[in-house]
Amino acid sequence: MLGAAGLGAAVALAQVAVVHLVIDNTADEALAERVEGYTVWSSIAAGLVMVLLAAGLAAWVGRRALEPVGRMARTATEWSQHDLDRRFALGPPTDEIRALGATLDTLLDRVSQVILGEQRLTAELAHELRSPLTTIRATADLVAMRPDLDDQLREDVDDILAACHEMAATMTGLLHLARTGRAHSDEQTDVSSAVAAASNGPGHDRITLSEGADLVLAAPAALAARAIGPVLDNATRLADHVVVRAVARAGWIEIEITDDGPGVPSGIREVLFEPGRSGGSGSGLGLSLARRVARSFGGDVTLAPAVPGAGATFLVRLPAA
Known part of the structure; x- marks a missing residue:
């Protein structure tokens, strides 16, 4: 932009020099003044046009240079535990921005591995807990079938069965959540x-x-x-x-x-x-x-x-x- 302004100023000075040369060789002072005025205004207009063109060119170059940054920002905003495979993918690190993108992709690889490890651990824990829970529920079912239970004991067994049913439903949901990263959404x-x-x-x-x-x-x-x-x-x-x-x-x-x-x-x-x-x-x-x-x-x-x-x-x- 500064270069364009300097070029416009140089053009204006050259035009002014030509005008003075014309004035020195012209007897008609009024005509010389009009020529000088036209030259000055045309120089100003040319300078403004060149400055605007330079500003537009700088803005276009800046947008092209920062386009990968905008794409990275959008990707980072949309990234979540449901999109563990999403990366910036800016291509080979041919410049500083693409090198930054490659570094962040490596970091996302490590983060996704941590999240996947946590999901696997949750799935394993939920799976391991289902076996003892099934045993507790089966034992409670057998106790509930006994005819010699008093009312208070039968109520306690019913509470145990209800808790087992709730725990089984919760663990099934957590197991699905750990395996897929998403909870069931078709139930209401x-x-x-x-x-x-x-x-x-x-x-x-x-x-x-x-x-x-x-x-x-x-x-x-x-x-x-x-x-x-x-x-x-x-x-x-x-x-x-x-x-x-x-x-x-x-x-x-x-x-x-x-x-x-x-x-x-x-x-x-x-x-x-x-x-x-x-x-x-x-x-x-x-x-x-x-x-x-x-x-x-x-x-x-x-x-x-x-x-x-x-x-x-x-x-x-x-x-x-």
């Missing part, structure tokens, strides 16, 4: 059923579903409960009242879980969803698994910003049917 359940399945532990009587009970989720009840349950468990363990509110927004259902407990300490807010991190006596695996299940549907589990004097508020986002 309403928010009320999902919350009921997720709040069958101690303190369930302190949970109130205030809004959106009839909203339908594009998820099976067992996996929806896995995304909601750990949040409800933490809330009922630390608070006296828990309010659940579901709202439909643009193809999603946002389930807001608010409690009147002490809230989440500021020191662990940033790492709360990391496996093994816990603000209490728990193992720290519940929230991380809840987030993973929700993200398998494309949703998420997040912690809302802290409000002074209030408890904690979690948002569980799941697809709407």
Whole structure:
């Protein structure tokens, strides 16, 4: 651009020199002044045109040079655990940008290997746990068939069978999730059923579903409960009242879980969803698994910003049917 401006200035100076030469050899001063004025304005116009052309050329060259960066940005935005094979693929590293793309492709290879290893581990654990669970369920079935059980013992056995059935459904879903990277989405359940399945532990009587009970989720009840349950468990363990509110927004259902407990300490807010991190006596695996299940549907589990004097508020986002 500066080169074009300098060239325009040189042309203008040359034209002015010619004009002065004409003036020196012209008797008509009025004509000479008009020629000088025309020359100056034409020089300015030529300079502006050259500057605009130089700016357009610079913009075109800049766009062509940065096109790989834009493609990398779009690929990075769309990359997820469901697209582990996607790469930037800018070609041979013939320049700095393509070399950066090749380096990032190598990094993505390593990240995908870690994710695949985690999925394999989850699949192996779910598979190994199914055998003892089947044994427990078979034994409970045999006990339930005995005619000498009193009412209390029969109720306890029924509770064991119900828990076995729920665990089997959850493990089947987790096994499918680990193998494919995606949860089942052809089954549906309403928010009320999902919350009921997720709040069958101690303190369930302190949970109130205030809004959106009839909203339908594009998820099976067992996996929806896995995304909601750990949040409800933490809330009922630390608070006296828990309010659940579901709202439909643009193809999603946002389930807001608010409690009147002490809230989440500021020191662990940033790492709360990391496996093994816990603000209490728990193992720290519940929230991380809840987030993973929700993200398998494309949703998420997040912690809302802290409000002074209030408890904690979690948002569980799941697809709407």
